[in-house]
Each structure stands twice: as structure tokens, then as C-alpha cells.
Amino acid sequence: MPEYVGEKIRSIPEFRVKYKDIYHMRNLYVMLHEYLLEEGFLDTKGDHEEIEKLYMEKMVQKGLHRGGKEMWIWWRLLKKPEGKYSGYFLNHLDIDFHMMYTQDTEIVHQGKKLKVQMGEIDMLFRPWIEADWQGKWKDHWLLKHFKHLYNERIMVAELDKREKELWRESYRVQGQVKKFLDMRQFMPVPEPFTPALYGHEG
Numbered sequence: 001m002p003e004y005v006g007e008k009i010r011s012i013p014e015f016r017v018k019y020k021d022i023y024h025m026r027n028l029y030v031m032l033h034e035y036l037l038e039e040g041f042l043d044t045k046g047d048h049e050e051i052e053k054l055y056m057e058k059m060v061q062k063g064l065h066r067g068g069k070e071m072w073i074w075w076r077l078l079k080k081p082e083g084k085y086s087g088y089f090l091n092h093l094d095i096d097f098h099m100m101y102t103q104d105t106e107i108v109h110q111g112k113k114l115k116v117q118m119g120e121i122d123m124l125f126r127p128w129i130e131a132d133w134q135g136k137w138k139d140h141w142l143l144k145h146f147k148h149l150y151n152e153r154i155m156v157a158e159l160d161k162r163e164k165e166l167w168r169e170s171y172r173v174q175g176q177v178k179k180f181l182d183m184r185q186f187m188p189v190p191e192p193f194t195p196a197l198y199g200h201e202g
Helices: 025-038 147-154 156-180
Strands: 007-011 015-023 052-060 068-079 089-109 112-131
Touching: 007 147, 007 156, 015 156, 025 089, 025 156, 068 112, 089 156, 112 156, 147 156
Parallel strands: none
Antiparallel strands: 007 112, 015 112, 052 068, 068 089, 089 112
């Protein structure tokens, strides 16, 4: 898949998850990575290997503030929607992680010692829709003159429908993160058919 040759035609207002407590960074990372793969979100090459566009970390001395590690991670995902216009519209989901004051610690969970992290997480979700993602209209001698009319007049109802679908999909992703971090959710997340790996925890 080409990387952003089309036009950003719709942007859904960004939303975020903020969390401050103990968490397991690796498990959060793997859970979200696998969930997005199951939902069909891919990278610009059409697989799931290069969704991470930035990973940066720095250690901060305790004298400056609370100390610990600060990390930035950027994921850039896209998904080809189903239906008649899948060759024209492309859904995008940008996820930015910002971890602050992160320090390793140990807890006892179900009688076992676990290495976990303690700190703050700020996750930002930005869904948007790209039109003419293959660049066929942009490079066509005739169609490029009608592209604006096509997007703004003819495809309005289709875009509205796709915007709602992407909004629901993105909110489900946010719901999975909140469920993992045991936070309040504003949309129901369906329970799995199989029992939890380590049994039910009340």
C-alpha cells in the first residue's frame, strides 16, 4: 500500500486514555498489538511488522522531578474498509503513547512475584479517513478536476457512514485498553467466549 498519497478527507476528534498506577508494559503492548492485528489494522506495507514509527526513551534523574524513564511510542495503522468503495477510501488510526516517571517494581499476583512498571500513561487516539489512497484520481488527466466535487457532494452519505464505523472501531480499541488497565468504560466491550487464562478474578 502506498504511504499517504491521497487526501485526508475526514478527521474524527481525538480521544485519549490517561492512567496513573501500576501496570505491565509488555503485556499492554502485546495485548494491543494482537488486538489490532485481529481487527485488521495493518501498516503501510500491508502487514503488521512496521506499525511502530517511533520509539524513544530517556532516563530522568530524580533531582529534576520524580525521576524514572520517559518514553514516546508512535503507531501508525491503516485498515481497508469493506464494500464497494474500498479501493477509494482508507481508514487510519494513529496511536501515540507517552509514558512518564516509569519505574520498575515488583508485586505479588496470585502468589507469584511479577516485575511490573509504575508511572503514568497518556495514550492519544486519532482516527481519520483518506480518500483516493491509490492516487488514481489525483494523477488522472480528467478525474482530478472532479475530485473535490466527488468527495464533497456525491460521497457525503457514504463518508458519514464510514466515519461512524471508524469511530466505533476506534472506540472499541480504546475500550480494550481501558479494560486491560481496569478503567471505566463508556461503551460495552463484549466478553470473550472462552474463560480467562488464569481463571475468573472477582
